[in-house]
Amino acid sequence: GENVEQHPSTLSVQEGDSAVIKCTYSDSASNYFPWYKQELGKGPQLIIDIRSNVGEKKDQRIAVTLNKTAKHFSLHITETQPEDSAVYFCAASFYGNNRLAFGKGNQVVVIP
C-alpha cells in the first residue's frame, strides 16, 4: 500500500546551520515527491518537488535529493533562518493512483 515515513518528528537547529529531513516510501513505482511547508494557522504550501527521473533539485537554500534504489528522499535547508521554523511534510504519488500520500510532518525549530 501507500506508506510514507518521515523522520525525525522534531528537529531543532541553530540559525545558520543546515537541516535535513528524510522520508521513505513503500511503492517502488512512485514518481512524484513534493515537499510542503506549513506555518501556523495556514495551509501547507509547496516549497520544492522532484520527479523520479531526477536525482537532485535545488532552489536557493532548499534542495531535495532522491534515492530510488533505497526508496527515500530528503529535504535539505542550508543557512537556516528563523522564518524556516515550520512544519514540513513530504509526500509521494504513485503510478496509476493520482493521490498523494503524506508523511506525518516534521516540526523544524530554528533557534536564533
Place this chain on the structure above:
Amino acid sequence: IAGITQAPTSQILAAGRRMTLRCTQDMRHNAMYWYRQDLGLGLRLIHYSNTAGTTGKGEVPDGYSVSRANTDDFPLTLASAVPSQTSVYFCASSETGDSPLHFGNGTRLTVT
C-alpha cells in the same frame, strides 16, 4: 488573487448536526481533494475528485460525503457530526493527479 477559498474558517458544531464545509477554486484545476489534519497523524485524505462529475474515497471517508457538480466547487458534508470529526479540514486542488497541490487555509471544526 487566484487560489482556494474555504468557508467557514472555524465552526463549533453540536454532535448529530449536519454541516457542509465549502471549497472553491479559481484556477480551473481538474482535481480536488479534502484532507483532515490531526496532531500526530499528519494529513489524511478523506475524498477526492479527478474531474467534475466524479468522486472517490480516500483513506478516511466514513462519515463524510462530497459532490463535484462543477470544476470550481467541492463541498464536504458531515451528515451527522461526531466528536471524532473534530479536526482541521483542508481543501486542495491540482491540475492533474501528480502535479502540485494548492491548499486552502483550512476550516477548524470542533464537534461537541
